Amino acid sequence: MESRILKPILAVYVALFILFLYGPFVVLTILSFQQGPEGGPQFPIVEWSTYWYRHIFGLTEASRVAPLPIGTSMVRSLTLAFMTMVTSTVLGVMSAQAFRNKFKGSDFVFYLIVLGMITPGLLTGLGVALVSRNIFNVDRHWWSTAFVSHVVYTFPFAFLVMLAILNRFDASVEEASWSLGVSPIRTFRKVTFPLVFPGVLSSMLFAFTLSYDEFSRTLLSSNEQTLPLAIYGTFAVEIHPNLFAFGVLTTLFSFSLLAVYAILMALSVRRAKKVAIQEEIA
Protein backbone atom coordinates (compact mmCIF):
# COMPACT_ATOMS: atom_id res chain seq x y z
CA MET A 1 0.00 0.00 0.00
CA GLU A 2 2.63 2.38 1.09
CA SER A 3 4.99 1.13 -1.58
CA ARG A 4 2.39 1.76 -4.33
CA ILE A 5 2.89 5.49 -3.80
CA LEU A 6 6.43 5.47 -2.56
CA LYS A 7 7.94 3.20 -5.19
CA PRO A 8 7.04 5.30 -8.26
CA ILE A 9 8.21 8.46 -6.47
CA LEU A 10 11.52 6.86 -5.64
CA ALA A 11 11.84 5.54 -9.17
CA VAL A 12 11.35 9.03 -10.61
CA TYR A 13 13.82 10.38 -8.10
CA VAL A 14 16.45 7.83 -9.08
CA ALA A 15 15.81 8.44 -12.77
CA LEU A 16 16.30 12.17 -12.28
CA PHE A 17 19.43 11.52 -10.27
CA ILE A 18 20.92 9.42 -13.03
CA LEU A 19 19.81 11.91 -15.66
CA PHE A 20 21.55 14.81 -13.91
CA LEU A 21 24.60 12.70 -13.15
CA TYR A 22 25.22 11.34 -16.62
CA GLY A 23 23.16 13.69 -18.82
CA PRO A 24 25.80 16.40 -19.10
CA PHE A 25 28.43 13.83 -19.80
CA VAL A 26 26.38 12.27 -22.58
CA VAL A 27 25.75 15.64 -24.20
CA LEU A 28 29.42 16.49 -23.82
CA THR A 29 30.42 13.25 -25.45
CA ILE A 30 28.10 13.75 -28.39
CA LEU A 31 29.29 17.30 -28.99
CA SER A 32 32.91 16.24 -28.79
CA PHE A 33 32.43 14.45 -32.09
CA GLN A 34 31.44 17.68 -33.80
CA GLN A 35 33.01 18.52 -37.11
CA GLY A 36 36.06 20.78 -36.94
CA PRO A 37 37.50 23.28 -36.99
CA GLU A 38 34.35 25.22 -38.00
CA GLY A 39 31.85 23.25 -35.90
CA GLY A 40 30.83 25.00 -32.68
CA PRO A 41 30.00 23.66 -29.23
CA GLN A 42 26.29 23.31 -29.92
CA PHE A 43 23.73 21.19 -31.75
CA PRO A 44 23.16 20.24 -34.46
CA ILE A 45 26.12 18.06 -35.29
CA VAL A 46 27.27 19.28 -38.66
CA GLU A 47 29.15 16.09 -39.39
CA TRP A 48 30.52 13.36 -37.12
CA SER A 49 34.30 13.47 -36.76
CA THR A 50 37.18 12.83 -34.39
CA TYR A 51 38.74 16.12 -35.34
CA TRP A 52 38.73 17.59 -31.83
CA TYR A 53 40.37 14.54 -30.34
CA ARG A 54 43.15 14.80 -32.84
CA HIS A 55 43.28 18.53 -32.16
CA ILE A 56 44.08 17.92 -28.48
CA PHE A 57 47.10 15.87 -29.38
CA GLY A 58 48.25 18.38 -32.02
CA LEU A 59 47.54 16.00 -34.90
CA THR A 60 45.60 18.54 -36.95
CA GLU A 61 46.75 21.31 -39.23
CA ALA A 62 47.11 24.70 -37.64
CA SER A 63 43.84 26.61 -37.53
CA ARG A 64 42.36 29.62 -35.84
CA VAL A 65 41.57 27.47 -32.78
CA ALA A 66 44.59 27.43 -30.49
CA PRO A 67 45.58 24.09 -28.92
CA LEU A 68 44.32 23.56 -25.35
CA PRO A 69 47.00 24.83 -22.93
CA ILE A 70 46.78 21.76 -20.75
CA GLY A 71 50.01 19.80 -21.22
CA THR A 72 52.02 21.13 -18.28
CA SER A 73 49.00 21.86 -16.11
CA MET A 74 47.89 18.26 -16.36
CA VAL A 75 51.31 16.99 -15.31
CA ARG A 76 51.16 19.45 -12.42
CA SER A 77 47.72 18.30 -11.39
CA LEU A 78 48.62 14.64 -11.52
CA THR A 79 51.82 15.18 -9.55
CA LEU A 80 50.01 17.37 -7.02
CA ALA A 81 47.20 14.83 -6.65
CA PHE A 82 49.73 12.07 -6.12
CA MET A 83 51.67 14.06 -3.49
CA THR A 84 48.43 14.98 -1.76
CA MET A 85 47.20 11.39 -1.84
CA VAL A 86 50.36 10.01 -0.25
CA THR A 87 50.61 12.73 2.40
CA SER A 88 46.92 12.74 3.36
CA THR A 89 46.67 8.98 3.52
CA VAL A 90 49.78 8.65 5.67
CA LEU A 91 48.52 11.42 7.96
CA GLY A 92 45.01 9.94 7.95
CA VAL A 93 46.20 6.48 8.94
CA MET A 94 48.49 7.83 11.63
CA SER A 95 45.98 10.20 13.19
CA ALA A 96 43.15 7.66 13.08
CA GLN A 97 45.50 5.21 14.77
CA ALA A 98 46.16 7.84 17.45
CA PHE A 99 42.42 8.24 18.02
CA ARG A 100 41.99 4.58 18.93
CA ASN A 101 43.00 5.47 22.45
CA LYS A 102 41.07 8.37 23.92
CA PHE A 103 43.54 11.09 24.79
CA LYS A 104 43.13 14.40 26.53
CA GLY A 105 41.37 16.82 24.23
CA SER A 106 40.72 14.16 21.58
CA ASP A 107 37.21 15.50 20.91
CA PHE A 108 38.59 18.96 20.31
CA VAL A 109 41.32 17.70 18.00
CA PHE A 110 38.73 15.65 16.12
CA TYR A 111 36.66 18.71 15.26
CA LEU A 112 39.81 20.65 14.48
CA ILE A 113 40.75 18.09 11.84
CA VAL A 114 37.27 17.76 10.39
CA LEU A 115 36.99 21.54 10.10
CA GLY A 116 39.42 21.29 7.16
CA MET A 117 36.75 19.85 4.91
CA ILE A 118 34.06 22.43 5.64
CA THR A 119 35.95 25.72 5.66
CA PRO A 120 35.25 27.79 2.52
CA GLY A 121 37.82 26.88 -0.11
CA LEU A 122 38.44 30.26 -1.62
CA LEU A 123 39.20 31.81 1.77
CA THR A 124 41.41 28.89 2.82
CA GLY A 125 43.40 29.31 -0.37
CA LEU A 126 43.74 33.02 0.20
CA GLY A 127 44.68 32.47 3.82
CA VAL A 128 47.36 29.93 2.96
CA ALA A 129 48.81 32.30 0.38
CA LEU A 130 48.84 35.24 2.79
CA VAL A 131 50.31 33.27 5.69
CA SER A 132 53.07 31.75 3.58
CA ARG A 133 53.95 35.10 2.03
CA ASN A 134 53.84 37.23 5.14
CA ILE A 135 54.94 34.88 7.88
CA PHE A 136 57.05 32.15 6.33
CA ASN A 137 58.20 34.18 3.34
CA VAL A 138 57.41 31.31 0.98
CA ASP A 139 56.27 32.00 -2.57
CA ARG A 140 52.99 30.67 -3.93
CA HIS A 141 53.52 27.55 -5.98
CA TRP A 142 51.47 24.52 -6.87
CA TRP A 143 53.96 22.34 -4.98
CA SER A 144 54.16 24.53 -1.86
CA THR A 145 51.12 26.59 -0.85
CA ALA A 146 48.63 24.80 -3.09
CA PHE A 147 49.94 21.45 -1.89
CA VAL A 148 49.40 22.51 1.73
CA SER A 149 45.86 23.69 1.06
CA HIS A 150 45.09 20.42 -0.76
CA VAL A 151 46.37 18.35 2.15
CA VAL A 152 44.38 20.41 4.64
CA TYR A 153 41.29 19.75 2.55
CA THR A 154 41.73 16.03 1.79
CA PHE A 155 43.32 14.87 5.05
CA PRO A 156 39.98 14.93 6.98
CA PHE A 157 38.43 12.62 4.39
CA ALA A 158 41.28 10.14 4.67
CA PHE A 159 41.13 10.47 8.46
CA LEU A 160 37.37 9.79 8.66
CA VAL A 161 37.61 6.77 6.39
CA MET A 162 40.43 5.29 8.47
CA LEU A 163 38.63 6.11 11.71
CA ALA A 164 35.57 4.17 10.56
CA ILE A 165 37.74 1.22 9.53
CA LEU A 166 39.76 1.15 12.75
CA ASN A 167 36.60 1.46 14.84
CA ARG A 168 35.48 -1.92 13.59
CA PHE A 169 38.94 -3.41 13.89
CA ASP A 170 39.34 -6.19 16.48
CA ALA A 171 42.35 -5.13 18.53
CA SER A 172 42.87 -8.59 20.01
CA VAL A 173 44.82 -9.71 16.91
CA GLU A 174 47.34 -6.98 17.71
CA GLU A 175 47.58 -8.12 21.31
CA ALA A 176 47.99 -11.67 20.09
CA SER A 177 50.91 -10.55 17.96
CA TRP A 178 52.56 -8.74 20.89
CA SER A 179 52.16 -11.78 23.09
CA LEU A 180 54.08 -13.77 20.46
CA GLY A 181 57.05 -11.46 21.01
CA VAL A 182 56.46 -9.22 18.00
CA SER A 183 57.12 -5.50 18.52
CA PRO A 184 54.24 -3.01 18.12
CA ILE A 185 55.85 -1.46 15.04
CA ARG A 186 56.22 -4.79 13.28
CA THR A 187 52.75 -5.78 14.45
CA PHE A 188 51.36 -2.69 12.74
CA ARG A 189 53.18 -3.57 9.52
CA LYS A 190 52.37 -7.27 9.49
CA VAL A 191 48.92 -7.42 11.10
CA THR A 192 47.13 -4.08 11.40
CA PHE A 193 48.06 -2.59 8.04
CA PRO A 194 47.15 -5.59 5.86
CA LEU A 195 43.82 -5.86 7.66
CA VAL A 196 42.88 -2.19 7.24
CA PHE A 197 44.22 -2.00 3.68
CA PRO A 198 40.78 -1.65 2.03
CA GLY A 199 40.35 1.53 4.09
CA VAL A 200 43.76 2.77 3.01
CA LEU A 201 42.76 2.26 -0.63
CA SER A 202 39.57 4.24 -0.11
CA SER A 203 41.49 7.04 1.59
CA MET A 204 43.90 7.19 -1.33
CA LEU A 205 41.09 7.35 -3.85
CA PHE A 206 39.34 10.14 -1.95
CA ALA A 207 42.50 12.20 -1.57
CA PHE A 208 43.56 11.77 -5.19
CA THR A 209 40.25 12.61 -6.83
CA LEU A 210 39.48 15.51 -4.49
CA SER A 211 42.87 17.04 -5.16
CA TYR A 212 42.84 16.35 -8.89
CA ASP A 213 39.81 18.52 -9.56
CA GLU A 214 40.18 20.94 -6.67
CA PHE A 215 39.54 24.48 -7.89
CA SER A 216 38.67 27.03 -5.24
CA ARG A 217 41.61 26.42 -2.90
CA THR A 218 44.06 26.24 -5.78
CA LEU A 219 42.88 29.44 -7.44
CA LEU A 220 44.60 31.75 -4.96
CA SER A 221 47.19 29.47 -3.41
CA SER A 222 48.93 28.43 -6.62
CA ASN A 223 50.97 30.71 -8.84
CA GLU A 224 50.82 28.26 -11.74
CA GLN A 225 47.83 26.70 -13.39
CA THR A 226 46.64 23.27 -12.43
CA LEU A 227 44.32 21.42 -14.78
CA PRO A 228 41.00 22.79 -13.43
CA LEU A 229 42.44 26.31 -13.50
CA ALA A 230 43.73 25.85 -17.04
CA ILE A 231 40.34 24.62 -18.24
CA TYR A 232 38.60 27.48 -16.49
CA GLY A 233 41.04 29.83 -18.19
CA THR A 234 39.97 28.68 -21.63
CA PHE A 235 36.36 29.60 -20.88
CA ALA A 236 37.39 33.25 -20.85
CA VAL A 237 38.35 33.15 -24.53
CA GLU A 238 36.00 30.97 -26.53
CA ILE A 239 34.68 27.47 -26.02
CA HIS A 240 35.41 24.89 -28.67
CA PRO A 241 34.48 21.21 -28.74
CA ASN A 242 38.10 20.31 -28.06
CA LEU A 243 37.28 21.07 -24.40
CA PHE A 244 34.50 18.48 -24.56
CA ALA A 245 36.81 15.96 -26.13
CA PHE A 246 39.24 16.57 -23.35
CA GLY A 247 36.44 16.22 -20.80
CA VAL A 248 35.59 12.82 -22.22
CA LEU A 249 39.22 11.71 -22.02
CA THR A 250 39.68 12.80 -18.38
CA THR A 251 36.41 11.17 -17.38
CA LEU A 252 37.55 7.95 -18.99
CA PHE A 253 40.78 8.33 -17.04
CA SER A 254 38.82 8.70 -13.79
CA PHE A 255 36.78 5.64 -14.64
CA SER A 256 39.93 3.62 -15.18
CA LEU A 257 41.20 4.80 -11.77
CA LEU A 258 37.92 3.63 -10.26
CA ALA A 259 38.28 0.33 -12.05
CA VAL A 260 41.75 -0.18 -10.59
CA TYR A 261 40.35 0.66 -7.17
CA ALA A 262 37.46 -1.75 -7.63
CA ILE A 263 39.79 -4.56 -8.67
CA LEU A 264 42.16 -4.03 -5.75
CA MET A 265 39.17 -3.77 -3.40
CA ALA A 266 37.56 -6.91 -4.78
CA LEU A 267 40.80 -8.82 -4.29
CA SER A 268 41.12 -7.85 -0.64
CA VAL A 269 37.40 -8.16 0.11
CA ARG A 270 37.19 -11.57 -1.49
CA ARG A 271 39.82 -12.80 0.93
CA ALA A 272 37.94 -11.27 3.86
CA LYS A 273 34.63 -12.66 2.66
CA LYS A 274 36.04 -16.13 2.38
CA VAL A 275 36.97 -15.86 6.03
CA ALA A 276 33.57 -14.51 7.05
CA ILE A 277 31.60 -17.16 5.19
CA GLN A 278 33.69 -19.93 6.62
CA GLU A 279 33.18 -18.50 10.07
CA GLU A 280 29.44 -18.59 9.59
CA ILE A 281 29.57 -22.22 8.57
CA ALA A 282 31.77 -23.06 11.54
Next chain:
Amino acid sequence: MTAAAHIFRLDSVSKRYGETVALDNINLSVDRNEYVSLLGPSGFGKTVLLRTIAGFEAPDEGRIEVNGVDVSSLPAHKRGIGFVFQNFALFPHLTVADNIGFGLANRDVPAGKDEIATRVNDIIKLVGLEGLAARGVGQISGGQKQRVALARTLITEPKLILLDEPLGALDANLRGRMRNELRAIRERLGVTFLHVTGSETEALAMGDRIIVLDHGHIAQFDIPDTVYSAPATPNVAKFLNRYNVFDGSVSGTSFKTEYGDLAFTQKTKSDRPAYAVRYDRVAVDADESAGKGPSVPASFVASEYLGSSIMYFFEAMGGKVIEVEHHLSNGAPKTFDTEKSYRLRWKPEDAIVFG
Protein backbone atom coordinates in the same frame (compact mmCIF):
# COMPACT_ATOMS: atom_id res chain seq x y z
CA MET B 1 67.10 -18.88 34.94
CA THR B 2 66.59 -18.23 38.61
CA ALA B 3 66.14 -20.87 41.22
CA ALA B 4 62.80 -19.40 42.26
CA ALA B 5 60.11 -22.06 42.47
CA HIS B 6 57.41 -19.76 41.23
CA ILE B 7 56.97 -18.94 37.56
CA PHE B 8 55.19 -15.72 38.33
CA ARG B 9 54.32 -13.64 41.33
CA LEU B 10 51.93 -10.73 41.85
CA ASP B 11 52.74 -8.34 44.63
CA SER B 12 49.84 -6.15 45.87
CA VAL B 13 48.53 -5.58 42.36
CA SER B 14 45.56 -3.23 42.12
CA LYS B 15 43.64 -1.86 39.15
CA ARG B 16 40.72 0.53 39.08
CA TYR B 17 38.49 1.76 36.27
CA GLY B 18 37.08 5.01 37.61
CA GLU B 19 35.02 3.96 40.63
CA THR B 20 35.14 0.24 39.89
CA VAL B 21 37.86 -1.77 41.56
CA ALA B 22 38.80 -4.49 39.10
CA LEU B 23 41.77 -5.89 41.03
CA ASP B 24 42.01 -5.32 44.76
CA ASN B 25 45.46 -5.86 46.22
CA ILE B 26 46.18 -9.21 44.60
CA ASN B 27 49.02 -11.29 46.02
CA LEU B 28 49.62 -14.48 44.13
CA SER B 29 52.43 -16.84 43.34
CA VAL B 30 52.16 -19.76 40.95
CA ASP B 31 54.68 -22.60 40.73
CA ARG B 32 56.46 -23.82 37.63
CA ASN B 33 54.79 -26.48 35.58
CA GLU B 34 51.41 -26.03 37.22
CA TYR B 35 47.95 -25.89 35.77
CA VAL B 36 45.99 -23.20 37.55
CA SER B 37 42.32 -22.49 36.93
CA LEU B 38 41.01 -19.02 37.60
CA LEU B 39 37.32 -19.17 38.47
CA GLY B 40 34.84 -16.40 39.05
CA PRO B 41 31.62 -15.01 37.59
CA SER B 42 32.02 -12.67 34.63
CA GLY B 43 32.77 -9.10 35.55
CA PHE B 44 34.72 -10.06 38.66
CA GLY B 45 38.17 -9.21 37.30
CA LYS B 46 39.34 -12.51 35.80
CA THR B 47 40.13 -11.18 32.37
CA VAL B 48 41.57 -7.97 33.77
CA LEU B 49 43.94 -10.00 35.91
CA LEU B 50 45.06 -12.01 32.91
CA ARG B 51 45.48 -8.94 30.73
CA THR B 52 47.46 -7.22 33.46
CA ILE B 53 49.86 -10.15 33.76
CA ALA B 54 50.22 -10.25 29.97
CA GLY B 55 50.99 -6.54 29.84
CA PHE B 56 47.95 -5.44 27.83
CA GLU B 57 46.84 -3.37 30.83
CA ALA B 58 49.05 -1.59 33.32
CA PRO B 59 48.26 -2.06 37.03
CA ASP B 60 47.68 1.08 39.12
CA GLU B 61 49.80 -0.33 41.90
CA GLY B 62 51.91 -3.38 42.59
CA ARG B 63 54.62 -5.47 41.04
CA ILE B 64 54.48 -8.34 38.57
CA GLU B 65 57.35 -10.78 38.49
CA VAL B 66 57.81 -13.45 35.82
CA ASN B 67 60.61 -15.98 36.03
CA GLY B 68 62.17 -13.97 38.84
CA VAL B 69 62.28 -10.77 36.76
CA ASP B 70 60.22 -7.68 37.48
CA VAL B 71 58.19 -7.13 34.30
CA SER B 72 55.84 -4.46 35.66
CA SER B 73 57.15 -1.82 33.26
CA LEU B 74 57.94 -4.11 30.31
CA PRO B 75 55.71 -3.93 27.20
CA ALA B 76 53.73 -7.06 26.34
CA HIS B 77 56.03 -8.26 23.57
CA LYS B 78 59.03 -8.37 25.91
CA ARG B 79 57.39 -10.38 28.70
CA GLY B 80 57.64 -13.79 27.11
CA ILE B 81 54.12 -14.74 28.19
CA GLY B 82 51.79 -16.60 25.84
CA PHE B 83 48.15 -15.58 25.60
CA VAL B 84 45.29 -17.54 24.08
CA PHE B 85 42.22 -15.43 23.43
CA GLN B 86 38.59 -16.35 23.90
CA ASN B 87 37.88 -15.50 20.24
CA PHE B 88 41.25 -17.05 19.27
CA ALA B 89 42.30 -13.78 17.52
CA LEU B 90 43.93 -15.61 14.64
CA PHE B 91 45.42 -13.49 11.85
CA PRO B 92 42.68 -13.69 9.21
CA HIS B 93 44.97 -12.78 6.32
CA LEU B 94 47.44 -15.63 6.95
CA THR B 95 47.35 -19.39 6.46
CA VAL B 96 47.39 -21.87 9.32
CA ALA B 97 51.14 -22.41 8.91
CA ASP B 98 51.87 -18.67 8.71
CA ASN B 99 49.74 -18.05 11.78
CA ILE B 100 51.72 -20.64 13.70
CA GLY B 101 55.11 -19.44 12.47
CA PHE B 102 54.23 -15.77 12.95
CA GLY B 103 56.03 -15.28 16.24
CA LEU B 104 59.23 -16.97 15.12
CA ALA B 105 59.32 -15.06 11.83
CA ASN B 106 58.58 -11.62 13.23
CA ARG B 107 60.37 -11.28 16.53
CA ASP B 108 63.30 -8.87 16.86
CA VAL B 109 65.74 -11.66 16.04
CA PRO B 110 63.76 -13.77 13.56
CA ALA B 111 64.46 -17.46 13.16
CA GLY B 112 65.74 -18.81 9.84
CA LYS B 113 63.26 -20.00 7.19
CA ASP B 114 64.25 -23.66 7.51
CA GLU B 115 64.09 -23.59 11.29
CA ILE B 116 60.63 -22.03 11.18
CA ALA B 117 59.42 -24.64 8.70
CA THR B 118 60.71 -27.51 10.84
CA ARG B 119 59.29 -26.18 14.07
CA VAL B 120 55.93 -25.33 12.51
CA ASN B 121 55.78 -28.88 11.23
CA ASP B 122 56.61 -30.33 14.63
CA ILE B 123 54.02 -28.28 16.44
CA ILE B 124 51.37 -29.05 13.81
CA LYS B 125 51.91 -32.70 14.59
CA LEU B 126 51.83 -32.07 18.32
CA VAL B 127 48.42 -30.39 18.24
CA GLY B 128 47.07 -32.63 15.47
CA LEU B 129 46.57 -30.21 12.60
CA GLU B 130 48.22 -32.32 9.90
CA GLY B 131 47.09 -31.53 6.37
CA LEU B 132 45.67 -28.12 7.25
CA ALA B 133 48.89 -26.08 7.05
CA ALA B 134 48.06 -24.37 3.76
CA ARG B 135 44.43 -23.59 4.66
CA GLY B 136 43.27 -20.09 5.45
CA VAL B 137 42.20 -19.75 9.06
CA GLY B 138 38.69 -19.04 7.82
CA GLN B 139 38.50 -22.51 6.33
CA ILE B 140 38.89 -24.52 9.53
CA SER B 141 36.51 -25.45 12.33
CA GLY B 142 36.26 -23.92 15.79
CA GLY B 143 38.24 -26.68 17.46
CA GLN B 144 40.94 -26.44 14.84
CA LYS B 145 41.11 -22.68 15.29
CA GLN B 146 41.60 -23.22 18.97
CA ARG B 147 44.51 -25.54 18.24
CA VAL B 148 46.06 -23.03 15.85
CA ALA B 149 45.81 -20.38 18.57
CA LEU B 150 47.48 -22.73 21.01
CA ALA B 151 50.15 -23.91 18.54
CA ARG B 152 50.96 -20.34 17.60
CA THR B 153 51.65 -19.63 21.27
CA LEU B 154 53.43 -22.90 22.11
CA ILE B 155 55.94 -22.50 19.29
CA THR B 156 57.40 -19.36 20.91
CA GLU B 157 58.14 -21.55 23.95
CA PRO B 158 56.80 -19.36 26.73
CA LYS B 159 57.11 -20.73 30.24
CA LEU B 160 53.73 -19.27 31.11
CA ILE B 161 50.61 -19.37 28.98
CA LEU B 162 47.48 -17.43 29.86
CA LEU B 163 44.23 -18.83 28.55
CA ASP B 164 41.20 -16.54 28.49
CA GLU B 165 38.17 -18.85 28.43
CA PRO B 166 39.61 -20.61 25.39
CA LEU B 167 37.01 -23.36 25.53
CA GLY B 168 34.05 -21.01 25.88
CA ALA B 169 33.57 -20.72 22.11
CA LEU B 170 33.47 -24.49 21.58
CA ASP B 171 30.55 -26.88 21.92
CA ALA B 172 30.37 -29.21 24.89
CA ASN B 173 31.77 -32.25 23.09
CA LEU B 174 34.76 -30.44 21.71
CA ARG B 175 35.29 -28.72 25.03
CA GLY B 176 35.82 -32.05 26.76
CA ARG B 177 38.31 -33.22 24.14
CA MET B 178 40.27 -29.96 24.14
CA ARG B 179 40.39 -30.09 27.92
CA ASN B 180 42.21 -33.41 27.80
CA GLU B 181 44.51 -32.24 25.03
CA LEU B 182 45.47 -29.12 26.93
CA ARG B 183 46.46 -31.17 29.93
CA ALA B 184 48.44 -33.61 27.78
CA ILE B 185 50.34 -30.83 26.02
CA ARG B 186 51.09 -29.20 29.33
CA GLU B 187 52.52 -32.40 30.73
CA ARG B 188 54.66 -32.94 27.64
CA LEU B 189 56.10 -29.44 27.38
CA GLY B 190 56.37 -28.38 31.00
CA VAL B 191 54.70 -24.99 30.81
CA THR B 192 52.52 -23.31 33.36
CA PHE B 193 48.95 -22.63 32.30
CA LEU B 194 46.77 -20.01 33.92
CA HIS B 195 43.32 -20.76 32.64
CA VAL B 196 40.44 -18.36 33.13
CA THR B 197 37.03 -19.95 33.12
CA GLY B 198 33.50 -19.15 34.16
CA SER B 199 32.66 -22.84 34.41
CA GLU B 200 33.14 -24.47 37.80
CA THR B 201 33.29 -27.97 36.30
CA GLU B 202 36.05 -26.91 33.96
CA ALA B 203 37.97 -25.26 36.79
CA LEU B 204 37.66 -28.33 39.00
CA ALA B 205 38.51 -30.75 36.19
CA MET B 206 41.57 -28.98 34.84
CA GLY B 207 43.31 -27.17 37.63
CA ASP B 208 46.10 -28.54 39.76
CA ARG B 209 45.06 -25.60 41.85
CA ILE B 210 42.13 -23.23 41.60
CA ILE B 211 42.04 -19.51 42.20
CA VAL B 212 38.58 -18.19 43.01
CA LEU B 213 38.26 -14.51 42.27
CA ASP B 214 35.55 -12.50 44.02
CA HIS B 215 35.08 -8.79 43.34
CA GLY B 216 38.72 -8.27 42.39
CA HIS B 217 40.33 -10.13 45.24
CA ILE B 218 41.38 -13.73 45.70
CA ALA B 219 38.79 -15.52 47.81
CA GLN B 220 40.51 -18.92 47.75
CA PHE B 221 43.57 -20.49 46.16
CA ASP B 222 43.81 -24.23 46.73
CA ILE B 223 43.61 -27.70 45.22
CA PRO B 224 40.25 -28.59 43.63
CA ASP B 225 39.29 -31.05 46.37
CA THR B 226 39.67 -28.47 49.10
CA VAL B 227 37.92 -25.74 47.17
CA TYR B 228 35.07 -28.12 46.41
CA SER B 229 34.55 -29.61 49.83
CA ALA B 230 35.67 -26.66 51.96
CA PRO B 231 34.89 -23.37 50.23
CA ALA B 232 36.58 -20.50 52.06
CA THR B 233 33.77 -17.95 51.79
CA PRO B 234 30.01 -17.98 51.16
CA ASN B 235 30.63 -16.55 47.68
CA VAL B 236 33.07 -19.33 46.78
CA ALA B 237 30.37 -21.81 47.77
CA LYS B 238 27.95 -19.93 45.53
CA PHE B 239 30.32 -19.81 42.52
CA LEU B 240 30.90 -23.56 42.73
CA ASN B 241 27.24 -24.00 41.90
CA ARG B 242 27.08 -27.05 44.17
CA TYR B 243 25.81 -25.48 47.37
CA ASN B 244 22.54 -24.16 48.71
CA VAL B 245 23.53 -21.02 50.59
CA PHE B 246 21.29 -19.50 53.28
CA ASP B 247 21.68 -16.05 54.83
CA GLY B 248 21.20 -15.54 58.56
CA SER B 249 23.22 -15.31 61.76
CA VAL B 250 25.15 -17.66 64.00
CA SER B 251 23.79 -18.27 67.49
CA GLY B 252 25.65 -20.93 69.45
CA THR B 253 25.50 -24.24 67.58
CA SER B 254 22.59 -23.27 65.40
CA PHE B 255 22.20 -20.84 62.55
CA LYS B 256 19.18 -18.54 62.56
CA THR B 257 17.46 -18.18 59.15
CA GLU B 258 13.98 -17.17 58.05
CA TYR B 259 13.32 -20.87 57.44
CA GLY B 260 14.10 -21.80 61.04
CA ASP B 261 17.17 -22.59 63.11
CA LEU B 262 19.61 -24.92 61.33
CA ALA B 263 22.05 -27.00 63.37
CA PHE B 264 25.71 -27.44 62.44
CA THR B 265 28.90 -28.90 63.94
CA GLN B 266 31.84 -26.87 62.63
CA LYS B 267 32.30 -23.25 61.59
CA THR B 268 34.63 -21.41 59.15
CA LYS B 269 35.74 -17.89 59.92
CA SER B 270 34.29 -15.32 57.52
CA ASP B 271 33.18 -11.70 57.61
CA ARG B 272 29.76 -12.64 56.29
CA PRO B 273 27.58 -15.22 58.03
CA ALA B 274 26.11 -17.91 55.81
CA TYR B 275 25.01 -21.53 55.97
CA ALA B 276 25.84 -23.80 53.05
CA VAL B 277 24.90 -27.39 52.25
CA ARG B 278 25.85 -29.31 49.14
CA TYR B 279 23.10 -30.25 46.65
CA ASP B 280 23.87 -33.95 46.92
CA ARG B 281 23.77 -33.97 50.74
CA VAL B 282 20.13 -32.94 50.91
CA ALA B 283 17.44 -35.60 51.25
CA VAL B 284 13.75 -35.17 50.48
CA ASP B 285 11.23 -36.34 53.08
CA ALA B 286 7.50 -36.62 52.49
CA ASP B 287 6.98 -36.32 56.27
CA GLU B 288 6.46 -32.61 56.86
CA SER B 289 7.14 -32.58 60.62
CA ALA B 290 10.27 -30.74 61.79
CA GLY B 291 11.80 -33.81 63.43
CA LYS B 292 15.43 -33.98 64.43
CA GLY B 293 18.37 -32.31 62.67
CA PRO B 294 18.41 -29.34 60.30
CA SER B 295 15.56 -29.16 57.81
CA VAL B 296 13.61 -26.70 55.68
CA PRO B 297 9.99 -26.98 54.47
CA ALA B 298 9.66 -26.58 50.73
CA SER B 299 7.43 -27.38 47.77
CA PHE B 300 8.51 -29.22 44.65
CA VAL B 301 8.92 -27.18 41.45
CA ALA B 302 10.67 -29.17 38.76
CA SER B 303 13.37 -31.70 38.02
CA GLU B 304 16.17 -31.92 35.50
CA TYR B 305 17.76 -35.12 34.23
CA LEU B 306 21.55 -34.91 33.96
CA GLY B 307 22.47 -38.45 32.96
CA SER B 308 24.32 -39.67 36.01
CA SER B 309 22.10 -37.74 38.39
CA ILE B 310 18.86 -35.83 38.69
CA MET B 311 18.47 -32.28 39.97
CA TYR B 312 15.29 -31.51 41.89
CA PHE B 313 14.27 -27.89 42.35
CA PHE B 314 12.33 -26.98 45.46
CA GLU B 315 10.94 -23.65 46.55
CA ALA B 316 11.11 -22.58 50.19
CA MET B 317 9.45 -19.59 51.84
CA GLY B 318 9.91 -16.28 49.95
CA GLY B 319 10.65 -18.02 46.66
CA LYS B 320 14.10 -19.23 47.72
CA VAL B 321 15.13 -22.05 45.36
CA ILE B 322 16.78 -25.06 46.97
CA GLU B 323 18.45 -27.63 44.74
CA VAL B 324 18.73 -31.30 45.54
CA GLU B 325 20.95 -33.64 43.57
CA HIS B 326 20.16 -37.34 43.48
CA HIS B 327 22.95 -39.56 42.11
CA LEU B 328 21.39 -42.41 40.17
CA SER B 329 23.99 -44.82 41.53
CA ASN B 330 22.17 -44.36 44.85
CA GLY B 331 18.92 -45.79 43.52
CA ALA B 332 16.22 -45.05 40.98
CA PRO B 333 14.89 -41.50 40.62
CA LYS B 334 11.93 -40.52 42.76
CA THR B 335 8.93 -38.60 41.62
CA PHE B 336 7.53 -35.73 43.60
CA ASP B 337 4.19 -33.99 43.49
CA THR B 338 4.10 -30.27 42.72
CA GLU B 339 0.94 -29.92 44.87
CA LYS B 340 2.50 -31.32 48.00
CA SER B 341 4.86 -29.92 50.60
CA TYR B 342 8.04 -31.73 51.61
CA ARG B 343 10.75 -31.44 54.21
CA LEU B 344 14.36 -31.14 53.00
CA ARG B 345 16.78 -32.68 55.55
CA TRP B 346 20.51 -33.12 55.92
CA LYS B 347 23.03 -34.07 58.57
CA PRO B 348 24.39 -31.21 60.71
CA GLU B 349 27.99 -32.35 59.98
CA ASP B 350 27.39 -31.85 56.23
CA ALA B 351 26.70 -28.17 56.72
CA ILE B 352 29.43 -25.59 56.16
CA VAL B 353 28.86 -22.52 58.27
CA PHE B 354 30.55 -19.16 57.86
CA GLY B 355 30.53 -16.61 60.64
